[in-house]
Amino acid sequence: MLSARLQAVADRVLGPRHADVGSDHGLLPLDLVARLELVIAVEKHVGPFERCRLAVAGTAVEVRFGDGLDALEGGEVDSLSICGMGSLNMRDILERGREKLPAQLVLQPMDNAGPIRGWARRNGYHLQEESWIDPYVVLDLRAATGDDPAYAGLSEEAYFFGPLLLSNPDYVARQRAWLESLGRTDGRLEFLTRRVGS
Numbered sequence: 001m002l003s004a005r006l007q008a009v010a011d012r013v014l015g016p017r018h019a020d021v022g023s024d025h026g027l028l029p030l031d032l033v034a035r036l037e038l039v040i041a042v043e044k045h046v047g048p049f050e051r052c053r054l055a056v057a058g059t060a061v062e063v064r065f066g067d068g069l070d071a072l073e074g075g076e077v078d079s080l081s082i083c084g085m086g087s088l089n090m091r092d093i094l095e096r097g098r099e100k101l102p103a104q105l106v107l108q109p110m111d112n113a114g115p116i117r118g119w120a121r122r123n124g125y126h127l128q129e130e131s132w133i134d135p136y137v138v139l140d141l142r143a144a145t146g147d148d149p150a151y152a153g154l155s156e157e158a159y160f161f162g163p164l165l166l167s168n169p170d171y172v173a174r175q176r177a178w179l180e181s182l183g184r185t186d187g188r189l190e191f192l193t194r195r196v197g198s
C-alpha cells in the first residue's frame, strides 16, 4: 500500500506511458504498472537502482540507470513524476530535460514548491491541481500556451503558497499559524491575512 503522499501522486498520473524519476524503493512504479501501458523507473545512484530493480522484479516496470531525463527518449512517455526530492533539484532535472518533457508533470517536492511553480510558469506548464497532504504538496502540471491563469491578480507570494491552494481555507489557516508561530510580520503573513480577510 502506498503512503498518503505517494497515493496522492499516483492518483494524478494520467499516462498511459509514464516515467518516474528517482524511484528508489520502486513503490510508485509498482503501483502504476497495474493500470498503465508503460512504466519506466529512472535512478541515478547504484544502491537505489538495485533496490528498485529488486522491488519490481517480475513486473513490467522498466528500470533504467541515468540522470533525470537523460535516460528517456523524447516522446517516449505521456507523463512524468518526480517525488521526494528538494524542489531545486527537481527544477534542475526539468530544466536539463526540457526538450523531452511530456504533457503532464506530477511533482511532489519535500520543501517549498516555489522554485518549481516559477519554473513551470516560465516554461509553458499550467497548474491543473495542487493537492495538500499535510505537510506535502503535489503539483499536477499540464503543458499549455499563454500565461497560467491560476496566477491572475496574485502577487509573487503565490509562488510560495501555491495559487490553487489559496482557495483551501484549512491550508491557508495552517500556513498563517505557522508564520505567526515564527513571529513573522513580513509580506507573506500580510498576503495570507488579506486572503482570509481578518
Ligand SMILES: C[S@@+](CC[C@H](N)C(=O)[O-])C[C@H]1O[C@@H](n2cnc3c(N)ncnc32)[C@H](O)[C@@H]1O
Residues within 6 Å of the ligand: 021, 022, 023, 024, 025, 042, 043, 044, 045, 048, 066, 067, 068, 082, 083, 084, 085, 089, 093
Ligand atoms: C528520497 S528518494 C525518493 C524516492 C521516491 N521517489 C519517494 O518519493 O519516496 C530520491 C531518489 O531520487 C534519486 N535521484 C535524485 N536525483 C536524481 C536524478 N537526477 N536522476 C535520477 N534519480 C535521481 C536518488 O538516487 C534517490 O533514490
